[in-house]
Amino acid sequence: MTAAAVRPFEEDDLPGAASALVEVHRSDGYPVEGVEDPRAWVRSDGVVAAWVAEAEGRIVGHVAVMRPQGEDAVSIWIEQSGDDLSGIAVLARLFVVQFARKYALGRTLTEAAMAYGRDHGLRLVLDVMSKDTAAIRLYERLGWRKIGETAHTFGSGQTITALCYVAPA
Ligand SMILES: CC(C)(COP(=O)(O)OP(=O)(O)OC[C@H]1O[C@@H](n2cnc3c(N)ncnc32)[C@H](O)[C@@H]1OP(=O)(O)O)[C@@H](O)C(=O)NCCC(=O)NCCS
Numbered sequence: 001m002t003a004a005a006v007r008p009f010e011e012d013d014l015p016g017a018a019s020a021l022v023e024v025h026r027s028d029g030y031p032v033e034g035v036e037d038p039r040a041w042v043r044s045d046g047v048v049a050a051w052v053a054e055a056e057g058r059i060v061g062h063v064a065v066m067r068p069q070g071e072d073a074v075s076i077w078i079e080q081s082g083d084d085l086s087g088i089a090v091l092a093r094l095f096v097v098q099f100a101r102k103y104a105l106g107r108t109l110t111e112a113a114m115a116y117g118r119d120h121g122l123r124l125v126l127d128v129m130s131k132d133t134a135a136i137r138l139y140e141r142l143g144w145r146k147i148g149e150t151a152h153t154f155g156s157g158q159t160i161t162a163l164c165y166v167a168p169a
Contacts (some may be wrong), residue, residue: 001100005057006108009062013052014018018044022077023068024095031153032129038056053096053105061096063109065089065116073125073164076148081123081166089122090169092153094135106138124167126150129160136163142160143168 005092009017013159034042053061059113068074071090077083091113096105109122117124128135128146129152140146144165152162 001055001058001103004053004060004100004103004105006051006061006105006112009050009052013059014043015037017052017062019113020059020097021095024098026139027098028095030095030129030132032152032158032160036054046090047093048089049092049113049116050093053100053109055103055105055120057138060100061105062070062093062107063091063095063113064093064112065122066092071124071125072150072152072162073127073147073166075111076150076164077123077125077166083123087121087123088104089117089120089124091117091124091126101134106135107142109137110142123169126165127162128165129162131160140163 021038021042022035024030030062032056046069047064050064052059068088068090074088093111144167147166148164150162151159151161
């Protein structure tokens with residue numbers, strides 16, 4: 001793979017990020033909800049900051065920091081820590097297409113989001129489906145701590161186990 005880089009998301013990245021998402025959904029079933037409108041899913045209202053990974057002249061990865069939107073990890077963390085909702089943000093929409101994996105792009109994207117959280121006084125939390133084992137290994141390697149386990153409901157009443165994590169302080 002040619003030189004890869006992680007940088008802040010720019011509006012022109014939207015089509016490339018949406019295509020990468022469709023590819024990841026096909027290979028990994030992420031996100032479980034499906035990708036009916038991939039552009040809207042990438043660029044949803046809750047996004048406060050986002051980054052992309054670029055390689056081979058295209059977008060191959062993405063991550064976002066988002067305002068809380070009812071994630072289980074948020075309520076669990078508030079209950080455990082007593083933190084105020086205003087001091088919490090959610091790491092979400094992390095994906096790297098298959099051919100670009102295992103080059104530390106997932107780690108670099110996650111570290112960019114974590115640095116943003118630190119710089120803005122936001123404690124990051126996330127929900128991850130228990131089936132997404134590469135992501136779970138990545139978060140744990142970077143010091144994220146499991147704070148709970150829930151049943152994530154999607155589609156027409158299907159459920160899947162989700163794990164909730166908090167970033168290191
Ligand atoms: C999770 C995900 C983003 C990781 O992306 P990635 O770019 O492969 O991540 P990294 O390269 O940082 O780490 C992946 C593995 O490569 C290894 N690696 C990193 N650089 C390496 C290198 N230069 N040489 C060899 N191995 C390397 C890491 O140690 C890690 O090993 P592990 O799988 O045994 O834990 C990717 O697998 C993905 O998109 N999955 C589907 C979507 C998903 O689950 N998203 C999570 C939503 S919560």
